[in-house]
Amino acid sequence: MTADFDRLHSIFSDHRRFVITSHVNPDADAIGSEVALALYLKGKGKEVRIINQSITPDHLLFLTELFPVHTYNSDMDRHILDADCFCVVDTNSPKRFSAMAATVARSTAVKVCIDHHLEQEPFADLYVIDTDVPATSELLYRIFAAGTPSLITTPVATALYAGIMTDTGSFKFPKTDAETHLITAELLKRGADPYAVYQQIYESGEINKLHLLGKALERIEVHHRGRVATMTIPRSVFTETNTGEADVDNLTQYVLSIRNVVVGLVFIEQPDGVKVSLRSKGEIDINSIAKQFGGGGHRNASGARLKDITLADAVSALLTSVKDIV
Secondary structure (H helix, E strand, O other): OHHHHHHHHHHHHHOOEEEEEOOOOOOHHHHHHHHHHHHHHHHOOOEEEEEEOOOOOHHHHHHHOOOOEEEOOHHHHHHHHHOOEEEEEOOOOHHHHHHHHHHHHHOOOEEEEEEOOOOOOOOOOEEEEOOOOOOHHHHHHHHHHHOOHHHOOHHHHHHHHHHHHHHOOOOOOOOOOHHHHHHHHHHHHOOOOHHHHHHHHHOOOOHHHHHHHHHHHHOEEEEOOOOEEEEEEOHHHHHHHOOOHHHOOOOHHHHOOOOOOOEEEEEEEEOOEEEEEEEEOOOOOOHHHHHHOOOEEOOOEEEEEEEOOOHHHHHHHHHHHHHHHO
């Protein structure tokens, strides 16, 4: 990993114009990582632009006050093609920024991927991937600390803290270790305000989001001798509550909170198919199930998007697949 860090810092030094992106429907680790990296590079005198396929969710807009995040349209192709370094954070699959993937493929820029997920796909010149860290933001802290730690300013620390706090489930998920807490302590020393970040992310929602949660909780069912729990959210629920997919955040914690449940599945109906969030406890490798459906992620937390399938058929297919691992 030290050699990868050295090569990455050489790339940072040798290039001037950077574009940063992350995955569709970005979470706090994605946007926190983007913003932190952008601020770090700006501190080195670089030209930086963040371009995402999806809009920023309302509860993460405070991070865009630290550094602007643009939503992709074809007019932004010129910025991608003009960049001499293209950085992808918190995903290692071009399918997860598909709207701009063709333009990125045409670009002659050096392409860098910084991530913590399994199953990388070929597209970058340098992969800095550590699947043992709980968040890309933690990996970025290590990168910055090995480079120019003085550039970990309060805004950078705030963005990194947001990513680490959320991707560790507020410091309770399995990969949260002593090093994570030591890094978090350093971020607090550098000015990150844990209560302010928590309040922005978890205590600033609209009442519609609670209505969505209520209807989602009503749709939880258990299967396979009580070992598997599912939550299904049809599009009609979004219409009834005047919400959208961006308002669905961390619902898997509810299906996994049921006694004896070791696998939780959340199904979200989309116009062209179904999005599935898969979670598991202990040694159950839920990522192996996600891969069967073209998805991926981590051993205990993965996702997949099933195209041209009904909600009922998606639930049936996943329940059949997980039966043998519970």
